[in-house]
Amino acid sequence: MTESKITLNVQSEVGKLEAVLLHYPGPEVENMTPRNAERALYSDILNLSIAQKEYDQLHGVLSKTSRVYEVSDLLTKVLENDILKEQLIQKIGEMEQVPGYIDYLMKLSPRNLSKILIEGLPININTLTDYLREEYYALKPLYNFYFTRDASVVIGNNAMVCKMANSVRMRESLIMNAIFKSRLFFDSNLFNIYDISDNNPSVKVEGGDILVIRDDILLIGNGSRTSSQGIDLIVEEFCKTGSGKKHVIVQQLPESPESFIHLDMVFTMLDTNTAMVYKPLIMNSSPYQTVYMQIEDGKVVKISSSGGILNSLRKLGVDLEPVVCGGKADEWDQEREQWHSGANFLAIAPGKVISYARNIHTLEELSKNGFEIVTAQDVINEKYNLDTLSKCVITIEGSELPRGGGGPRCMTMPLRRS
Numbered sequence: 508m509t510e511s512k513i514t515l516n517v518q519s520e521v522g523k524l525e526a527v528l529l530h531y532p533g534p535e536v537e538n539m540t541p542r543n544a545e546r547a548l549y550s551d552i553l554n555l556s557i558a559q560k561e562y563d564q565l566h567g568v569l570s571k572t573s574r575v576y577e578v579s580d581l582l583t584k585v586l587e588n589d590i591l592k593e594q595l596i597q598k599i600g601e602m603e604q605v606p607g608y609i610d611y612l613m614k615l616s617p618r619n620l621s622k623i624l625i626e627g628l629p630i631n632i633n634t635l636t637d638y639l640r641e642e643y644y645a646l647k648p649l650y651n652f653y654f655t656r657d658a659s660v661v662i663g664n665n666a667m668v669c670k671m672a673n674s675v676r677m678r679e680s681l682i683m684n685a686i687f688k689s690r691l692f693f694d695s696n697l698f699n700i701y702d703i704s705d706n707n708p709s710v711k712v713e714g715g716d717i718l719v720i721r722d723d724i725l726l727i728g729n730g731s732r733t734s735s736q737g738i739d740l741i742v743e744e745f746c747k748t749g750s751g752k753k754h755v756i757v758q759q760l761p762e763s764p765e766s767f768i769h770l771d772m773v774f775t776m777l778d779t780n781t782a783m784v785y786k787p788l789i790m791n792s793s794p795y796q797t798v799y800m801q802i803e804d805g806k807v808v809k810i811s812s813s814g815g816i817l818n819s820l821r822k823l824g825v826d827l828e829p830v831v832c833g834g835k836a837d838e839w840d841q842e843r844e845q846w847h848s849g850a851n852f853l854a855i856a857p858g859k860v861i862s863y864a865r866n867i868h869t870l871e872e873l874s875k876n877g878f879e880i881v882t883a884q885d886v887i888n889e890k891y892n893l894d895t896l897s898k899c900v901i902t903i904e905g906s907e908l909p910r911g912g913g914g915p916r917c918m919t920m921p922l923r924r925s
């Protein structure tokens with residue numbers, strides 16, 4: 508990471524990625540047992556050493572192609588400032604109801620504190636009540652922090668801090684808020700959904716549900732992680748900035764299975780004119796509505812049901828060719844590959860995307876659509892010059908990482924795209 512500040516700017520899902528925020532998965536992802544894996548929002552427990560090797564491939568490709576920021580480095584820098592440190596610790600003490608640990612945390616060095624805030628802090632057991640509670644942690648590990656996509660989002664020049672649906676991910680948002688608010692690294696406006704939600708428990712917003720399609724179009728998933736009340740707040744904030752027309756397209760999502768948690772698990776952009784779709788939900792008729800909202804000079808002037816994401820976008824001049832996750836032939840392949848984040852792509856430039864190597868039917872479909880398949884290792888070793896390829900999928904190994912419940916889009920938070 509270099510030192511100069513950058514201005515946040517994201518106006519699309521596919522513009523050339525210039526800066527991205529990552530978190531290298533550490534011991535926090537293993538700090539669980541089958542008894543509490545579900546509470547950690549995991550369907551299985553990862554083998555960390557393999558997950559890290561897989562993550563190295565993602566990290567390697569992104570470091571070659573854009574500027575990479577690591578959350579724990581930024582957090583450590585923030586904690587070097589005593590005032591910011593105290594503000595963050597107080598907030599955590601209050602939100603996670605651990606006032607008794609504040610003095611201890613304040614005495615830790617910035618690096619050590621950053622580690623504990625991410626990897627968790629075991630509870631001091633000196634009362635019978637604590638003993639019988641069978642709780643191992645005072646501060647739970649941030650099991651899901653390697654999915655940096657979810658706790659904050661950059662929309663235009665704004666950083667938005669999310670209000671997570673599950674308390675086990677709440678600290679991620681507090682940390683992201685401290686990082687943006689410090690203004691040490693990024694120039695941007697900041698709005699925090701927690702702060703503007705007025706403690707309304709119905710307000711929930713997570714970044715995996717938010718796609719910036721164009722500077723005037725947001726596509727938002729509405730399901731277990733992002734509520735209608737949350738979307739109404741985003742609409743209000745999004746309306747306030749700038750003048751003229753804006754468009755919000757909302758796609759309802761099923762509550763289960765858990766692979767439908769975010770919109771980016773069923774729909775992601777691959778190029779200016781191509782999207783990856785999970786066909787049963789995006790192209791077939793289903794009980795899940797697509798709703799179009801038009802906003803003019805700060806006011807919602809129209810809300811109507813619209814026949815699907817592709818149709819809504821086409822009306823706004825964004826004509827997308829869908830590529831079917833799992834291939835067109837077999838619904839089981841579609842279901843299985845969607846489960847392993849087969850629709851979750853990150854574009855690092857128009858038509859240049861990253862995905863897991865395991866989803867072979869999806870890759871075959873992409874190949875039929877003119878995408879060259881190259882491995883992350885070959886890109887890292889400079890066997891390919893990405894500038895000379897027009898459309899490509901860079902594949903990373905993914906046996907362990909997808910067990911956490913997400914893919915390349917979930918694991919990356921774009922800070923700047925051109």
Ligand SMILES: NC(=[NH2+])NCCC[C@H](N)C(=O)O
Binds near residue numbers: 772911
């Ligand atoms: N943008 C995404 N789809 N993120 C996936 C997050 C998965 C994570 N286990 C959770 O349940 O929160």
